[in-house]
Amino acid sequence: MTCRMAGKAPRQAVMKDYESTTYRQKVQQQHDNLSPSYRRVADFVMGRYYDVAFMTAAQLAVAADVDTTTVVRFSQRLGYPGYPELLQDIRSQVREELYAVYEPAPLDSRDPAVVFKTQIDQESANLRQILVHNPPGRLQTLVAAIASARQILFAAEGDARFIAEMAASYLRQRGLAAAAVGADPRQLAVALSHLTEGDVVVGVCGGEEELIMARCLALARERGCRTAALLGKLDGQVIRWADEVLHIPSGPTDSSTGLVALTGAALSLVQAVAAVALLESEAARQQAVHDAYRYLTDHSSRQDQP
Numbered sequence: 001m002t003c004r005m006a007g008k009a010p011r012q013a014v015m016k017d018y019e020s021t022t023y024r025q026k027v028q029q030q031h032d033n034l035s036p037s038y039r040r041v042a043d044f045v046m047g048r049y050y051d052v053a054f055m056t057a058a059q060l061a062v063a064a065d066v067d068t069t070t071v072v073r074f075s076q077r078l079g080y081p082g083y084p085e086l087l088q089d090i091r092s093q094v095r096e097e098l099y100a101v102y103e104p105a106p107l108d109s110r111d112p113a114v115v116f117k118t119q120i121d122q123e124s125a126n127l128r129q130i131l132v133h134n135p136p137g138r139l140q141t142l143v144a145a146i147a148s149a150r151q152i153l154f155a156a157e158g159d160a161r162f163i164a165e166m167a168a169s170y171l172r173q174r175g176l177a178a179a180a181v182g183a184d185p186r187q188l189a190v191a192l193s194h195l196t197e198g199d200v201v202v203g204v205c206g207g208e209e210e211l212i213m214a215r216c217l218a219l220a221r222e223r224g225c226r227t228a229a230l231l232g233k234l235d236g237q238v239i240r241w242a243d244e245v246l247h248i249p250s251g252p253t254d255s256s257t258g259l260v261a262l263t264g265a266a267l268s269l270v271q272a273v274a275a276v277a278l279l280e281s282e283a284a285r286q287q288a289v290h291d292a293y294r295y296l297t298d299h300s301s302r303q304d305q306p
Contacts (some may be wrong), residue, residue: 007097026078041074045090053094054132057083062136093162094130126261128248133247142244143269145226147276149200152176153191155216156204157183163263164204167270173273175281183212192216204266205231205238206259214266217241230266232258 021029027042034042044064045052052060060083061068076085146152152171156164164180171178181191195201201220203213214237217227221241229242232249240243247256248265 015017017242022079023086024093027137030077034074035188037066037070038074038077039081040066041071046131049090050094051131053087054089054128055087059132059135085192106239116232123260126258127264129249130247130261130265133249139246139272142228142275143245143272144200145199145228145244146269146273147280150177150198151195151200152178153187153199153220154178154180154203154204155183155191155201155213156180156206157210157213158206158260159204159259160204163259163266166201166263167204169268170270171274174278176274176277183216185212188212188216192219192223195220195223195225200226200228203229203231203238204262205229205236206262208238210238214241230262230269232262 024046025262027046030253031039040182041060041064044060047187048063050064056201057071058068062072063069072083075081076130078086080086080089129294152168153242154168161180161182164182168178168180179191199220201217203217206214213229217229217238219239220227221243226244227237227245228246230248231238232244232247246265248261248268
């Protein structure tokens with residue numbers, strides 16, 4: 001009996017040591033022995049763990065180009081019961097790193113440093129939540145719709161007007177036809193009168209004048225335009241008239257707080273649009289060159305040639 005118990009002690013000690021290791025250590029210990037699909041998951045987790053901390057198993061599977069079952073089995077290969085336990089370990093590391101960046105001594109709540117840090121923490125959480133609430137497929141569809149438009153009109157309400165102007169200016173500087181307009185009915189009427197099928201209207205919604213934004217998108221749709229909306233809530237009138245939606249959640253703070261996440265989302269969106277438009281433009285140029293070359297070198301039929 002003594003010998004059998006003595007034989008178990010080392011194994012229990014090993015298991016306890018293994019359970020105390022972090023997910024990074026576990027991956028490093030097993031990396032060379034992982035299958036190619038497991039290794040893709042491991043490399044993504046190791047390289048982008050801040051993103052993974054806000055991903056479901058399905059979202060991680062898409063990002064690593066594997067199926068969801070592989071993500072679950074990868075977690076179990078590392079010794080976790082499932083993906084939720086691996087995710088908990090990843091989030092623990094993220095929290096530790098965030099607190100390590102700046103961990104001040106307790107300050108009076110009236111201290112500006114407290115207010116500043118609270119706002120930064122809230123906005124960081126809001127920005128991360130944008131990725132959680134908007135799966136890659138939705139983002140790809142939204143970007144493609146805007147990038148392929150003949151004209152792009154950003155219509156914004158209240159304080160979001162400056163965000164719309166920045167977004168439109170960014171695209172104009174990169175050769176796209178983009179404009180911005182506020183929620184004034186007369187200005188909106190003039191801007192919408194110039195739009196036709198093939199154009200897109202993007203409503204940038206801060207939540208102050210929802211009715212006019214809803215009517216703007218409704219009229220744009222009647223004119224044959226594609227419609228999109230950047231908005232914080234999904235239970236209002238605007239979403240009824242938006243073909244594509246970018247959901248921008250915000251924390252339980254004052255209305256101005258959401259503008260930071262709204263700004264970040266809008267500028268990230270137009271950067272993606274500009275990148276796609278550039279690729280499409282280059283592809284069209286190469287196709288035009290190819291077609292011209294074929295015409296010039298095609299000797300099979302010469303009746304139309306000079």
